[in-house]
Amino acid sequence: MTFVQIIDCKTSRIDELNRLMDQWVEQTQGKRTATHSTVGRDRSDASHVVEIVEFPSYDVAMRNSQLPETDRIFREMIALCDEMPSFTDLDVVRDEGLYKAQSRRLLDMLAHEPELALLDAVLTENYHDHDPANEQDAIGMDAFRRVVEMWRSGFDFAFTVDDQLAEGDRVCTRWTWRASHSGDFMGLQPTGIDVTMTGMCVHRFQDDGKIAEGWWQYDRLSLMAQLGAVEA
Known part of the structure:
Protein backbone atom coordinates (compact mmCIF):
# COMPACT_ATOMS: atom_id res chain seq x y z
CA MET A 1 0.00 0.00 0.00
CA THR A 2 1.34 3.42 -0.95
CA PHE A 3 2.47 5.50 2.02
CA VAL A 4 2.56 9.31 2.25
CA GLN A 5 4.24 11.46 4.88
CA ILE A 6 3.13 15.07 5.34
CA ILE A 7 5.66 17.43 6.93
CA ASP A 8 4.11 20.65 8.21
CA CYS A 9 6.38 23.49 9.29
CA LYS A 10 6.69 27.24 9.79
CA THR A 11 9.64 29.02 8.21
CA SER A 12 10.51 32.29 6.54
CA ARG A 13 13.57 30.67 4.92
CA ILE A 14 11.82 28.84 2.09
CA ASP A 15 14.72 29.29 -0.35
CA GLU A 16 17.14 27.69 2.10
CA LEU A 17 14.66 24.88 2.70
CA ASN A 18 14.46 24.22 -1.04
CA ARG A 19 18.25 24.13 -1.31
CA LEU A 20 18.32 21.71 1.61
CA MET A 21 15.91 19.39 -0.19
CA ASP A 22 18.06 19.60 -3.33
CA GLN A 23 21.04 18.49 -1.24
CA TRP A 24 19.10 15.54 0.14
CA VAL A 25 18.07 14.44 -3.37
CA GLU A 26 21.69 14.64 -4.55
CA GLN A 27 23.22 12.95 -1.50
CA THR A 28 20.76 10.04 -1.42
CA GLN A 29 21.04 9.22 -5.12
CA GLY A 30 20.75 5.46 -5.53
CA LYS A 31 19.76 4.95 -1.88
CA ARG A 32 16.56 6.86 -1.19
CA THR A 33 13.23 5.10 -1.46
CA ALA A 34 10.95 8.15 -1.86
CA THR A 35 9.21 8.23 -5.23
CA HIS A 36 7.66 11.72 -5.22
CA SER A 37 8.02 14.97 -3.29
CA THR A 38 5.85 18.07 -3.39
CA VAL A 39 6.48 21.28 -1.43
CA GLY A 40 3.68 23.84 -1.09
CA ARG A 41 3.36 27.23 0.59
CA ASP A 42 0.15 28.45 2.19
CA ARG A 43 -1.33 31.33 0.15
CA SER A 44 -2.76 32.90 3.31
CA ASP A 45 0.43 32.48 5.37
CA ALA A 46 3.74 32.60 3.46
CA SER A 47 5.62 31.11 6.42
CA HIS A 48 3.46 27.97 6.45
CA VAL A 49 5.13 25.28 4.33
CA VAL A 50 3.94 21.73 3.72
CA GLU A 51 5.97 18.94 2.12
CA ILE A 52 4.31 15.74 0.91
CA VAL A 53 6.62 12.78 0.34
CA GLU A 54 5.38 9.56 -1.27
CA PHE A 55 6.78 6.04 -0.83
CA PRO A 56 5.75 2.63 -2.19
CA SER A 57 4.93 1.46 1.36
CA TYR A 58 5.42 2.27 5.05
CA ASP A 59 8.23 -0.30 5.41
CA VAL A 60 10.07 1.24 2.46
CA ALA A 61 9.65 4.69 4.02
CA MET A 62 11.21 3.47 7.25
CA ARG A 63 14.29 2.32 5.34
CA ASN A 64 14.53 5.81 3.89
CA SER A 65 14.34 7.42 7.35
CA GLN A 66 17.27 5.30 8.50
CA LEU A 67 19.66 6.77 5.94
CA PRO A 68 22.33 8.95 7.60
CA GLU A 69 21.72 11.62 4.96
CA THR A 70 18.04 11.77 5.90
CA ASP A 71 18.88 12.19 9.57
CA ARG A 72 21.38 14.96 8.84
CA ILE A 73 19.01 16.85 6.54
CA PHE A 74 16.21 16.50 9.10
CA ARG A 75 18.32 18.17 11.80
CA GLU A 76 19.23 20.99 9.43
CA MET A 77 15.58 21.40 8.46
CA ILE A 78 14.58 21.83 12.10
CA ALA A 79 17.15 24.63 12.38
CA LEU A 80 15.45 26.43 9.48
CA CYS A 81 11.97 26.18 11.03
CA ASP A 82 10.43 28.66 13.47
CA GLU A 83 9.01 25.77 15.48
CA MET A 84 9.18 21.98 15.56
CA PRO A 85 7.64 20.57 12.35
CA SER A 86 4.77 18.11 12.64
CA PHE A 87 4.50 14.80 10.78
CA THR A 88 1.40 12.99 9.55
CA ASP A 89 1.74 9.41 8.31
CA LEU A 90 -0.91 8.27 5.83
CA ASP A 91 -1.65 4.93 4.19
CA VAL A 92 -3.16 5.84 0.82
CA VAL A 93 -6.60 4.24 0.46
CA ARG A 94 -7.52 5.92 -2.84
CA ASP A 95 -5.27 7.33 -5.54
CA GLU A 96 -7.18 8.13 -8.72
CA GLY A 97 -5.55 9.89 -11.65
Whole structure:
Protein backbone atom coordinates (compact mmCIF):
# COMPACT_ATOMS: atom_id res chain seq x y z
CA MET A 1 0.00 0.00 0.00
CA THR A 2 1.34 3.42 -0.95
CA PHE A 3 2.47 5.50 2.02
CA VAL A 4 2.56 9.31 2.25
CA GLN A 5 4.24 11.46 4.88
CA ILE A 6 3.13 15.07 5.34
CA ILE A 7 5.66 17.43 6.93
CA ASP A 8 4.11 20.65 8.21
CA CYS A 9 6.38 23.49 9.29
CA LYS A 10 6.69 27.24 9.79
CA THR A 11 9.64 29.02 8.21
CA SER A 12 10.51 32.29 6.54
CA ARG A 13 13.57 30.67 4.92
CA ILE A 14 11.82 28.84 2.09
CA ASP A 15 14.72 29.29 -0.35
CA GLU A 16 17.14 27.69 2.10
CA LEU A 17 14.66 24.88 2.70
CA ASN A 18 14.46 24.22 -1.04
CA ARG A 19 18.25 24.13 -1.31
CA LEU A 20 18.32 21.71 1.61
CA MET A 21 15.91 19.39 -0.19
CA ASP A 22 18.06 19.60 -3.33
CA GLN A 23 21.04 18.49 -1.24
CA TRP A 24 19.10 15.54 0.14
CA VAL A 25 18.07 14.44 -3.37
CA GLU A 26 21.69 14.64 -4.55
CA GLN A 27 23.22 12.95 -1.50
CA THR A 28 20.76 10.04 -1.42
CA GLN A 29 21.04 9.22 -5.12
CA GLY A 30 20.75 5.46 -5.53
CA LYS A 31 19.76 4.95 -1.88
CA ARG A 32 16.56 6.86 -1.19
CA THR A 33 13.23 5.10 -1.46
CA ALA A 34 10.95 8.15 -1.86
CA THR A 35 9.21 8.23 -5.23
CA HIS A 36 7.66 11.72 -5.22
CA SER A 37 8.02 14.97 -3.29
CA THR A 38 5.85 18.07 -3.39
CA VAL A 39 6.48 21.28 -1.43
CA GLY A 40 3.68 23.84 -1.09
CA ARG A 41 3.36 27.23 0.59
CA ASP A 42 0.15 28.45 2.19
CA ARG A 43 -1.33 31.33 0.15
CA SER A 44 -2.76 32.90 3.31
CA ASP A 45 0.43 32.48 5.37
CA ALA A 46 3.74 32.60 3.46
CA SER A 47 5.62 31.11 6.42
CA HIS A 48 3.46 27.97 6.45
CA VAL A 49 5.13 25.28 4.33
CA VAL A 50 3.94 21.73 3.72
CA GLU A 51 5.97 18.94 2.12
CA ILE A 52 4.31 15.74 0.91
CA VAL A 53 6.62 12.78 0.34
CA GLU A 54 5.38 9.56 -1.27
CA PHE A 55 6.78 6.04 -0.83
CA PRO A 56 5.75 2.63 -2.19
CA SER A 57 4.93 1.46 1.36
CA TYR A 58 5.42 2.27 5.05
CA ASP A 59 8.23 -0.30 5.41
CA VAL A 60 10.07 1.24 2.46
CA ALA A 61 9.65 4.69 4.02
CA MET A 62 11.21 3.47 7.25
CA ARG A 63 14.29 2.32 5.34
CA ASN A 64 14.53 5.81 3.89
CA SER A 65 14.34 7.42 7.35
CA GLN A 66 17.27 5.30 8.50
CA LEU A 67 19.66 6.77 5.94
CA PRO A 68 22.33 8.95 7.60
CA GLU A 69 21.72 11.62 4.96
CA THR A 70 18.04 11.77 5.90
CA ASP A 71 18.88 12.19 9.57
CA ARG A 72 21.38 14.96 8.84
CA ILE A 73 19.01 16.85 6.54
CA PHE A 74 16.21 16.50 9.10
CA ARG A 75 18.32 18.17 11.80
CA GLU A 76 19.23 20.99 9.43
CA MET A 77 15.58 21.40 8.46
CA ILE A 78 14.58 21.83 12.10
CA ALA A 79 17.15 24.63 12.38
CA LEU A 80 15.45 26.43 9.48
CA CYS A 81 11.97 26.18 11.03
CA ASP A 82 10.43 28.66 13.47
CA GLU A 83 9.01 25.77 15.48
CA MET A 84 9.18 21.98 15.56
CA PRO A 85 7.64 20.57 12.35
CA SER A 86 4.77 18.11 12.64
CA PHE A 87 4.50 14.80 10.78
CA THR A 88 1.40 12.99 9.55
CA ASP A 89 1.74 9.41 8.31
CA LEU A 90 -0.91 8.27 5.83
CA ASP A 91 -1.65 4.93 4.19
CA VAL A 92 -3.16 5.84 0.82
CA VAL A 93 -6.60 4.24 0.46
CA ARG A 94 -7.52 5.92 -2.84
CA ASP A 95 -5.27 7.33 -5.54
CA GLU A 96 -7.18 8.13 -8.72
CA GLY A 97 -5.55 9.89 -11.65
CA LEU A 98 -8.53 11.71 -13.16
CA TYR A 99 -6.73 12.57 -16.39
CA LYS A 100 -5.70 8.92 -16.79
CA ALA A 101 -9.30 7.83 -16.27
CA GLN A 102 -10.40 10.29 -18.95
CA SER A 103 -7.90 8.83 -21.43
CA ARG A 104 -9.21 5.34 -20.71
CA ARG A 105 -12.76 6.62 -21.14
CA LEU A 106 -11.92 8.00 -24.60
CA LEU A 107 -10.47 4.66 -25.77
CA ASP A 108 -13.58 2.88 -24.54
CA MET A 109 -15.83 5.37 -26.33
CA LEU A 110 -13.91 5.01 -29.59
CA ALA A 111 -14.61 1.30 -29.50
CA HIS A 112 -18.09 1.08 -28.02
CA GLU A 113 -19.97 4.40 -28.00
CA PRO A 114 -22.52 4.31 -30.86
CA GLU A 115 -23.15 8.07 -30.75
CA LEU A 116 -19.92 9.76 -31.78
CA ALA A 117 -21.49 13.13 -30.99
CA LEU A 118 -20.95 12.22 -27.34
CA LEU A 119 -17.19 12.46 -27.82
CA ASP A 120 -17.51 16.15 -27.00
CA ALA A 121 -17.89 15.06 -23.37
CA VAL A 122 -14.18 14.18 -23.31
CA LEU A 123 -12.70 16.20 -26.21
CA THR A 124 -12.50 19.96 -26.76
CA GLU A 125 -14.35 21.43 -29.72
CA ASN A 126 -11.07 22.25 -31.48
CA TYR A 127 -9.39 18.94 -30.55
CA HIS A 128 -6.16 18.43 -32.55
CA ASP A 129 -5.28 14.82 -33.45
CA HIS A 130 -1.81 13.84 -34.68
CA ASP A 131 -1.56 10.49 -36.50
CA PRO A 132 1.58 9.81 -38.57
CA ALA A 133 -0.44 7.49 -40.81
CA ASN A 134 -2.59 10.42 -41.99
CA GLU A 135 -1.38 13.02 -44.47
CA GLN A 136 -3.01 15.79 -42.47
CA ASP A 137 -3.81 16.18 -38.80
CA ALA A 138 -7.47 15.95 -37.84
CA ILE A 139 -8.41 19.31 -36.31
CA GLY A 140 -11.87 19.76 -34.82
CA MET A 141 -14.52 17.29 -33.76
CA ASP A 142 -15.94 16.71 -37.26
CA ALA A 143 -12.54 15.81 -38.69
CA PHE A 144 -11.75 13.47 -35.81
CA ARG A 145 -15.14 11.76 -36.05
CA ARG A 146 -14.40 11.01 -39.72
CA VAL A 147 -11.16 9.30 -38.68
CA VAL A 148 -13.00 7.22 -36.09
CA GLU A 149 -15.69 6.28 -38.60
CA MET A 150 -13.01 5.09 -41.03
CA TRP A 151 -11.67 2.64 -38.45
CA ARG A 152 -15.14 1.57 -37.38
CA SER A 153 -16.19 0.88 -40.94
CA GLY A 154 -13.33 -1.60 -41.27
CA PHE A 155 -13.16 -3.24 -37.85
CA ASP A 156 -15.03 -4.29 -34.76
CA PHE A 157 -12.42 -3.49 -32.13
CA ALA A 158 -11.62 -2.85 -28.49
CA PHE A 159 -8.65 -1.46 -26.55
CA THR A 160 -6.90 -3.02 -23.59
CA VAL A 161 -4.91 -0.53 -21.52
CA ASP A 162 -1.52 -2.03 -20.69
CA ASP A 163 0.15 0.90 -18.95
CA GLN A 164 -0.38 4.57 -18.16
CA LEU A 165 1.90 7.40 -17.07
CA ALA A 166 0.80 10.92 -16.17
CA GLU A 167 2.85 14.10 -15.83
CA GLY A 168 1.31 17.54 -15.53
CA ASP A 169 -1.31 18.03 -18.24
CA ARG A 170 -0.26 14.95 -20.24
CA VAL A 171 -1.11 11.26 -20.05
CA CYS A 172 0.67 8.52 -22.00
CA THR A 173 -1.30 5.30 -22.47
CA ARG A 174 0.22 2.10 -23.85
CA TRP A 175 -2.49 -0.12 -25.30
CA THR A 176 -3.27 -3.30 -27.20
CA TRP A 177 -5.93 -3.11 -29.92
CA ARG A 178 -7.79 -6.29 -30.83
CA ALA A 179 -10.16 -6.34 -33.78
CA SER A 180 -12.01 -8.34 -36.38
CA HIS A 181 -11.72 -7.18 -40.00
CA SER A 182 -15.44 -6.80 -40.67
CA GLY A 183 -15.58 -4.15 -43.42
CA ASP A 184 -13.70 -2.28 -46.10
CA PHE A 185 -10.47 -0.72 -44.84
CA MET A 186 -8.27 1.30 -47.19
CA GLY A 187 -9.53 -0.73 -50.14
CA LEU A 188 -9.13 -4.09 -48.40
CA GLN A 189 -12.35 -6.08 -48.51
CA PRO A 190 -13.46 -7.68 -45.22
CA THR A 191 -11.71 -10.95 -44.42
CA GLY A 192 -13.11 -11.74 -40.96
CA ILE A 193 -9.51 -12.11 -39.75
CA ASP A 194 -8.84 -11.38 -36.09
CA VAL A 195 -5.94 -8.97 -35.77
CA THR A 196 -3.92 -7.41 -32.95
CA MET A 197 -1.97 -4.18 -32.88
CA THR A 198 0.05 -2.45 -30.14
CA GLY A 199 0.59 1.24 -29.75
CA MET A 200 0.40 4.24 -27.48
CA CYS A 201 -1.07 7.71 -27.35
CA VAL A 202 -0.22 10.89 -25.50
CA HIS A 203 -3.09 13.18 -24.54
CA ARG A 204 -2.81 16.83 -23.52
CA PHE A 205 -5.55 18.09 -21.23
CA GLN A 206 -7.15 21.48 -20.69
CA ASP A 207 -7.88 22.82 -17.23
CA ASP A 208 -11.50 21.68 -17.53
CA GLY A 209 -10.39 18.05 -17.84
CA LYS A 210 -11.12 17.68 -21.55
CA ILE A 211 -8.53 16.37 -24.02
CA ALA A 212 -7.24 19.13 -26.31
CA GLU A 213 -4.59 17.28 -28.28
CA GLY A 214 -3.55 13.71 -29.01
CA TRP A 215 -0.48 12.02 -30.52
CA TRP A 216 -0.72 8.39 -31.70
CA GLN A 217 1.98 5.83 -32.46
CA TYR A 218 1.07 2.26 -33.45
CA ASP A 219 2.33 -0.75 -35.40
CA ARG A 220 0.34 -0.23 -38.59
CA LEU A 221 2.81 -2.28 -40.65
CA SER A 222 2.08 -5.32 -38.49
CA LEU A 223 -1.65 -4.75 -38.95
CA MET A 224 -1.34 -4.62 -42.75
CA ALA A 225 0.80 -7.77 -42.69
CA GLN A 226 -1.87 -9.62 -40.70
CA LEU A 227 -4.42 -8.55 -43.29
CA GLY A 228 -2.18 -9.87 -46.09
CA ALA A 229 -1.67 -6.43 -47.62
CA VAL A 230 2.12 -6.55 -47.20
CA GLU A 231 4.61 -9.32 -46.67
CA ALA A 232 5.18 -10.19 -43.02
